[in-house]
Amino acid sequence: xxxxxxxxxxxxxxxxxxxxxxxxxxxxxxxxxxxxxxxxxxxxxxxxxxxxxxxxxxxxxxxxxxxxxxxxxxxxxxxxxxxxxxxxxxxxxxxxxxxxxxxxxxxxxxxxxxxxxxxxxxxxxxxxxxxxxxxxxxxxxxxxxxxxxxxxxxxxxxxxxxxxxxxxxxxxxxxxxxxxxxxxxxxxxxxxxxxxxxxxxxxxxxxxxxxxxxxxxxxxxxxxxxxxxxxxxxxxxxxxxxxxxxxxxxxxxxxxxxxxxxxxxxxxxxxxxxxxxxxxxxxxxxxxxxxxxxxxxxxxxxxxxxxxxxxxxxxxxxxxxxxxxxxxxxxxxxxxxxxxxxxxxxxxxxxxx
Numbered sequence: 001x002x003x004x005x006x007x008x009x010x011x012x013x014x015x016x017x018x019x020x021x022x023x024x025x026x027x028x029x030x031x032x033x034x035x036x037x038x039x040x041x042x043x044x045x046x047x048x049x050x051x052x053x054x055x056x057x058x059x060x061x062x063x064x065x066x067x068x069x070x071x072x073x074x075x076x077x078x079x080x081x082x083x084x085x086x087x088x089x090x091x092x093x094x095x096x097x098x099x100x101x102x103x104x105x106x107x108x109x110x111x112x113x114x115x116x117x118x119x120x121x122x123x124x125x126x127x128x129x130x131x132x133x134x135x136x137x138x139x140x141x142x143x144x145x146x147x148x149x150x151x152x153x154x155x156x157x158x159x160x161x162x163x164x165x166x167x168x169x170x171x172x173x174x175x176x177x178x179x180x181x182x183x184x185x186x187x188x189x190x191x192x193x194x195x196x197x198x199x200x201x202x203x204x205x206x207x208x209x210x211x212x213x214x215x216x217x218x219x220x221x222x223x224x225x226x227x228x229x230x231x232x233x234x235x236x237x238x239x240x241x242x243x244x245x246x247x248x249x250x251x252x253x254x255x256x257x258x259x260x261x262x263x264x265x266x267x268x269x270x271x272x273x274x275x276x277x278x279x280x281x282x283x284x285x286x287x288x289x290x291x292x293x294x295x296x297x298x299x300x301x302x303x304x305x306x307x308x309x310x311x312x313x314x315x316x317x318x319x320x321x322x323x324x325x326x327x328x329x330x331x332x333x334x335x336x337x338x339x340x341x342x343x344x345x346x347x348x349x350x351x352x353x
Contacts, residue, residue, distance in 0.1 A: 069097035071110065081110070084127045084207040092117045093203055093210055094125070101220045105129075106276075111213060111220070118202060124213040128181060139180070141290075142256055145283030148175065149182035151206060178206060184276040185209050187253055196247045197240065197271050214264050214271050224270065225260035229305050237270055238302045242314070244272050245295065249322045254279040256290055259297035281324055288327040291315060 067089040073081055081097060088094045092115035102109040107128045114123045148156040148165060156162060156175065164172030181204065188201040188211065199212035214221040229237060241263065248255055255262070256277040264271040281287045295315035302309065316326055 071097045071099050073097075073100075080130065080207075081127065084205065085110075085112075085125055087205045088112075088125070088203060088208070088210055089115075091115075091203070094118075094123065097125070098122075112210075120212065122213045122217065123202065123210055124199065125208050125210050126184075127208045128177070130207075139176075139277070141286055142277040142279055142284075143176075144285060145280050145287075146183070146278075148179040149186065150175075151178050151182065151204075153182050153186050180276045181207070181209065183278055184274075187275040187278045190251050190253075191244075191247060191272075191275075194247050194251060196244050197269070198244075198275075199271060199273065214266050221264040221266035221271065223261050224263040224265045224301065227265045229265075231306070233268065234302060234305045234307045237265075237268075238298075238307055238309075240270055241272075241298055242318070244270075245298070246318055246321075248278075249281060249291075249318060249324075252280055252282060254281050254284075254287060254291045255294050258294035260301035281319075281322070288319065288324070291319060 067082060067086055069081070071081075085094065085097065094112040095115045096113040098111045098113060100108055101111050101124065107126050110125045110127060112123050112125050114120055148162075150156050156165070156179065161172075161175055165175050166172070168176075185201055185204040188198050188209075191198045192200050199214065202210040202212075204210070245255070245258070253275075255272070255275065256279045257274060258272070262272065262274045264273060279287055279290050281291065284290070292312065292315045295318070296311040299309045299311035299314065319326060
């Protein structure tokens with residue numbers, strides 16, 4: 001096979017491939033192929049042959065070391081993207097990172113060009129910040145009553161893992177970080193299957209989730225808080241959001257941080273995002289308070305658009321329709337000990353018992 005190596009593997013049939021790789025495994029045949037006389041141990045391959053070898057290897061390399069993206073990231077960010085998205089590239093979920101869409105305290109979202117494993121031309125990658133740079137001091141209220149998940153979305157059951165998480169060792173914190181992300185993916189999968197307005201999730205790696213991108217190439221969908229709705233849109237979109245809130249409850253979940261800041265708007269449609277802090281309504285002691293807060297924030301936005309609704313009444317109707325009881329007291333985990341009003345409320349609740 002003396003043809004240029006750039007076209008060599010394209011013209012090979014199966015037998016050719018087998019013979020070629022057998023040559024690579026056979027020192028004598030390999031030396032003969034590259035014109036190396038083994039009696040001259042310091043003889044080197046010609047530049048042409050070395051170039052052809054590198055070209056062949058490079059063409060076969062779909063590992064993360066060959067992942068070069070368009071987005072011009074800073075040094076640390078570039079390393080973190082390679083670390084977080086490299087497996088997506090290797091599995092042909094994505095071929096390029098085009099730009100950063102949104103930065104945040106816990107995660108950033110990037111626009112990516114999809115690979116052959118995905119039908120859509122563009123996808124969004126939510127990449128979590130390194131655990132050491134994230135602020136999870138308030139995550140206890142969301143984790144209460146929630147099963148911790150491993151990287152496969154299965155419940156963590158090993159005694160050693162549970163002990164490490166309880167003691168918050170370095171290893172335990174890594175497991176908690178993984179569980180936080182796994183809950184988001186699992187929730188998106190469940191809600192997407194239930195026909196809720198959420199991005200379709202494609203895959204998860206240890207620091208990232210790959211999902212549908214909402215928007216056009218040059219313009220990402222804005223969050224609802226930045227949008228002034230047309231008058232005839234307000235009521236239908238409000239009802240759509242409440243439908244999604246109801247679907248969350250039907251699937252034993254409360255968003256936990258729902259507001260117009262976590263709802264995307266695009267061409268008359270809405271998409272709920274950001275689910276790592278989802279709360280189980282049946283087992284979290286502060287579930288009712290968190291749910292009421294979600295509904296109140298939604299109603300506050302739509303009130304600014306001219307549609308006024310009684311948030312507590314609406315939340316109560318939704319909550320009780322799924323068999324949950326309204327708790328009159330505020331769970332202590334929801335109170336700030338440094339806030340005089342919260343402290344007074346806690347003292348009032350404690351004295352009434």
